[in-house]
Amino acid sequence: MRHILLTIGLLGSITLPTVAQTTDISTSTVYACVDLTDDAQRLECYDSAVGRLKAAEETGEVVTVTREQVENVKRDTFGFSMPSLPKLTMPKFGNGDKDTTLKEVQIPIKKVDETLRGRFLIYLDNGQIWEQIDDKRVYYSSRRGAEMALIKKASFGSYMMKMDDGVMFRVKRVQ
Template sequence: MTISKARASLGAALLGAVALTGAPALAQGKPEARAATLQKLSDCRKVADSTARLACYDAAAAELETAEAKGDIVVVDREQARTVRRQAFGFSMPSLTLFERGEKAEEVDTITAKVASASMNGAGKWVVELEDGAVWVQIDANEVPLSPKAGDPVRIRRASMGSYLMSVKNQRSFRARRQE
């Protein structure tokens, strides 16, 4: 996966997040704010006359469907939000509090994956691409006794001061940074 593809995927997830809550709400730090289109649907409950309320719901639902079809608003369920948090593991990103509505955010401290490919860069550090497209680069001088190969299991865990430790095939860990 190229850097642009990774950024596009992450960007799409963040764009969906912004569409869900509205950019002004994020700028003001108010994750409880709603997109105007969704608020219109909710406001229909306040209409006293049942015929007028039904007409309000019909119009608001049609507007919501149109906005979703155009990509102006994105609806994300809890499982999709968890997936985004896991895909973002290793990236320094702003808070994604809108993915945490209704539940305590699942803190991802460790991931497991499989190596898709691995090679050494010009500085003699390992570059490991995982099957999900994430690319991690070794940043310390630790020796890796057995070269990582496609299909090898990988465990990456959060370490101190924002760093990450990667272990391939249960070997001694080395410090790594997510590149893509």
């Protein structure tokens, strides 16, 4: 839950400035200065654009986010519906028309519990908790344990998981 609130806070702080601003504060205003041919005008343009960008960053209206930070957010939110998340990962990150949607993750397993219905709750090292939702028979030895979970997006918004080299079974993320 803490990860979700942190992520929502991060996304809110990134998307709010574009709605609240009356003047355009973005890198595009800095890049527009390159087209000016007069040196004095170009310098004045750069000073003005960089000054507005710096002021907005100092007040927290604009937040700089690296590709690594975006990928970490995508990985941490894998399995949850985050409608605003794709807006962060569009072509701005140098991928052009490539689909940047995360289709699978591989995360170490912290522990595995079996429910009364014979299904599994899988606790991952990053704090995520996934629950088996199908009746597929999954072979798991509590003595031997499991080290790694591979979780893949499946059809109709569902997810499939495989522990180590076992069989794939349907899961949903509960935390």
